[in-house]
Amino acid sequence: MALETLLLVEDDELLATQTRRALERHGLSVTLAADAGQARQCMASLPTLDAAVLDQNLGADNGLDLIAPLLTHFPQCRILVLTGYGSIAAAVAATRRGAHNYLTKPAGAGDILDALRLDPAQMESLPDSPPSLQRLEWEHIQRVLDAHGGNISHAAAALGIHRRTLQRRLKKRPSPVQFERERPGKN
Template identity: 45%
Template sequence: MDSEELDLGRDRSLLLVDDDDAFLKRLGKAMEKRGFAVQLAEGVAAGKAEVAQNPPAYAVVDLRLEDGNGLDVVEALRESRPDCRIVVLTGYGAIATAVAAVKIGAIDYLSKPADATDVTNALLARRSDHPVPPENPMSADRVRWEHIQRVYELCDRNVSETARRLNMHRRTLQRILAKRSPK
């Protein structure tokens, strides 16, 4: 075990940044039960303020926050504490954002819904460990639905523009958007 891992073992400070208040509090309580000293932040500004005041050893940062992009918090963490182990968490899983998160210093990228066990495993995994496949991965229908929702949001909820970018008929897209998300 190198000295970096030894230091992180003693310092169990954890910053959770998410704009979903209920999820944030639930995950915070679960991580406290696992021995972490948890600080909560509900957005980019609050996350950066917490990093400036007391840089944590661990962090879980939601990618899409109401007041900006969670990657801004990841960059602030890397500047303040380069040894911080950061997991990026998001409801909109995409390869491009996963690559961006890892390039700026995140050690892992988890799609919501991730539970406290998934988060703990990601935070404490050794660098040489390969991630364990999820017990209940998203179905292909759910992955498709998530992708359509992400493109729809990126197009500012414009159905015609989203249909054009996804190369599908506008009415087909409207029917998909009107349905509930698949499991």
């Protein structure tokens, strides 16, 4: 699919400017909006739109709420949701609302373009239901632990729990059977 016009909805001004410049270097005409209100104004004024990149968390607004209006105005628009807080549940919510793809930040222009151009048939399917709370807790703990270089004490402090509590939770990893049940096509 050829992409020529793109709407970038990002509330972080520096990130928005950098992403816009990078996408323009790839030959796209990029319209920038900092919040949902500006995005709606852009939708009303743009004659065509090939793609939209939406930040999921736009201050008081939710980028997911822009998916339906975008698809109403531009039915062929490919929508990519970007977020700094990626989870399977959020990806499921975004794609169910009509997003073409979902990426966690940081994502470079190449990653964004690849995600927008990817044929939906080539993408991994998402699970039919959100993961269990145990699975979400496990994934969150792993992200925090990784962000602190594997240091249990620092990760526990960041999570607001005692070090020994974190160690106990790490020993209670969700079973592989539960992971298999949550994977797409494994019902």
